[in-house]
Amino acid sequence: METIRIINAKDHVGEKVKLGAWVANKRSSGKIAFLQVRDGSAFFQAVVVKSKVSEETFDLAKNLNQETSIWITGEISQDDRSKFGYEIQVEDIEVISDSHDYPITPKDHGTDFLMDHRHLWLRSSKQHAIMLIRNEVIRATHEFYQDQGFIKLDSPILVGNAGENTTDLFQTEYFDQKAYLAQTGQLYAEAAALAFGKVYTLGPTFRAEKSKTRRHLIEFWMIEPEMAFVEHEESLKIQEEYVSHLINSVLDNCDYALEVLGRDKGKLRQFAQLPYPRISYDQAIEILQENDFDIEWGADFGSPEETFLASQYDRPIFITNYPKAIKAFYMKKHPDRSDVVICADMIAPEGYGEIIGGSQREDNLDKLLEEIENFGLGTEEYEWYLDLRRYGSVPHSGFGLGLERTVTWLAGIEHIREASPFPRLLNRIYP
Ligand code: 4AD
Numbered sequence: 001m002e003t004i005r006i007i008n009a010k011d012h013v014g015e016k017v018k019l020g021a022w023v024a025n026k027r028s029s030g031k032i033a034f035l036q037v038r039d040g041s042a043f044f045q046a047v048v049v050k051s052k053v054s055e056e057t058f059d060l061a062k063n064l065n066q067e068t069s070i071w072i073t074g075e076i077s078q079d080d081r082s083k084f085g086y087e088i089q090v091e092d093i094e095v096i097s098d099s100h101d102y103p104i105t106p107k108d109h110g111t112d113f114l115m116d117h118r119h120l121w122l123r124s125s126k127q128h129a130i131m132l133i134r135n136e137v138i139r140a141t142h143e144f145y146q147d148q149g150f151i152k153l154d155s156p157i158l159v160g161n162a163g164e165n166t167t168d169l170f171q172t173e174y175f176d177q178k179a180y181l182a183q184t185g186q187l188y189a190e191a192a193a194l195a196f197g198k199v200y201t202l203g204p205t206f207r208a209e210k211s212k213t214r215r216h217l218i219e220f221w222m223i224e225p226e227m228a229f230v231e232h233e234e235s236l237k238i239q240e241e242y243v244s245h246l247i248n249s250v251l252d253n254c255d256y257a258l259e260v261l262g263r264d265k266g267k268l269r270q271f272a273q274l275p276y277p278r279i280s281y282d283q284a285i286e287i288l289q290e291n292d293f294d295i296e297w298g299a300d301f302g303s304p305e306e307t308f309l310a311s312q313y314d315r316p317i318f319i320t321n322y323p324k325a326i327k328a329f330y331m332k333k334h335p336d337r338s339d340v341v342i343c344a345d346m347i348a349p350e351g352y353g354e355i356i357g358g359s360q361r362e363d364n365l366d367k368l369l370e371e372i373e374n375f376g377l378g379t380e381e382y383e384w385y386l387d388l389r390r391y392g393s394v395p396h397s398g399f400g401l402g403l404e405r406t407v408t409w410l411a412g413i414e415h416i417r418e419a420s421p422f423p424r425l426l427n428r429i430y431p
Contacts, residue, residue, distance in 0.1 A: 002018070005041040006019065009076045009084075016074065017073070022037065023036070023099075024123075025066065034046075034047060044086055044088070048061040070093050073092045083260060104117055115425075118423075128260075129256070136254050137250065141202060141242075145200045151198065153199050153201060157182050157203070160381055168208045183206060184400060187385050194388055202222075206218065209426075211426070214417075217424060220420070224401075228396045229396070232359070236318055244273075281320065281340065282297070284305075288309070298323050306347050318344040322340060322343055323340055325339075329375040330368070332363065343358065345358075350412075355405045360395065363394060
């Protein structure tokens with residue numbers, strides 16, 4: 001008899017199999033017990049019919065506690081009424097380890113309670129489905145870049161200089177020196193791009209942002225491609241193709257998770273349509289002013305502004321050429337306008353906000369030096385980064401996609417905290 005995982009049940013219809021699982025929920029009548037079981041790969045129903053099993057097995061099934069681990073043997077059958085499509089007709093059950101008073105019951109719990117029990121909450125079907133989507137986004141990311149000859153290079157987590165700004169840095173001791181947790185892998189990705197041409201990083205980044213919103217994490221993962229000899233327009237094309245690929249991959253490979261989450265697949269299909277509209281920051285300000293937003297040129301967009309702008313379109317949009325003063329020091333100045341930089345943010349539909357920030361990088365040594373000074377950063381710490389402009393500088397562009405923001409959007413969930421297995425939030429580092 002073969003030991004299988006629930007996700008593969010479709011390949012074993014009519015066969016007698018064995019599987020290890022946990023009891024997620026149960027209901028029973030006098031003659032039949034329905035166990036909702038999970039094994040990490042999926043959830044499905046185990047049907048225990050009194051007349052078909054021993055009295056002992058039926059009693060055991062009826063009295064199983066939530067999260068008790070069990071071995072089940074039985075025959076796989078099709079079940080068109082469930083989201084999953086298959087179930088198991090139980091012949092025997094063996095308890096591996098009992099579970100008593102599992103804290104997360106099928107009733108409603110408050111968010112704080114669930115977050116305190118995140119190590120257990122991850123077992124629930126919704127959280128499980130979100131993590132399947134996260135996994136698919138990571139898989140499809142590697143597929144997209146590896147297929148195009150990008151090299152994955154890992155940037156350091158402990159760094160000696162600020163990557164984005166000096167306001168939300170986590171500082172720590174590094175023997176007798178100061179160090180920070182990386183806000184971005186970008187500067188290192190730039191060094192790597194000048195060594196390998198096309199590269200990407202995928203790793204954790206940290207922002208000591210005191211913002212408690214449904215879009216901000218303290219620790220989040222970023223995918224940061226960086227490309228030598230690539231100007232901004234070409235980078236925008238790669239960005240939209242990448243996001244479209246992520247959507248299509250989730251549609252192709254996460255049907256079960258999308259069903260569990262109740263995500264509208266038609267909408268996702270629409271969001272994968274290319275090209276994505278591009279509007280300039282100037283145009284965005286005009287649109288907002290025409291629609292009674294109290295905003296002046298030079299201000300950054302918050303969630304209401306981004307949500308409104310995105311709602312004017314049926315797919316993600318790019319907002320290009322932001323004012324220099326509200327963007328990072330490394331962005332290349334616009335050749336015709338000294339007040340804006342060559343950059344774009346990609347804004348997701350449905351109020352999910354910015355998922356990508358990207359730009360062409362300043363490749364001129366003197367201009368970059370000037371900006372480092374303008375931003376009040378010490379040039380000494382950036383000597384290595386300036387070397388990239390000293391020895392064969394080339395036009396280059398890159399961007400960062402926030403993994404959890406993207407997963408939040410694709411899964412169609414309310415809050416970014418559920419897109420990370422163990423989210424680090426303001427005032428929360430447990431569990
Ligand atoms: O716009 P950001 O700050 O860009 C950078 O860090 C660049 N160095 C990237 C690059 O060009 N290589 O951040 C990029 C993305 C945002 O669009 C957002 O998706 C995500 O990272 N992000 C956050 N996600 C969750 N919580 C936070 N606090 C985030 N801050 C940024």
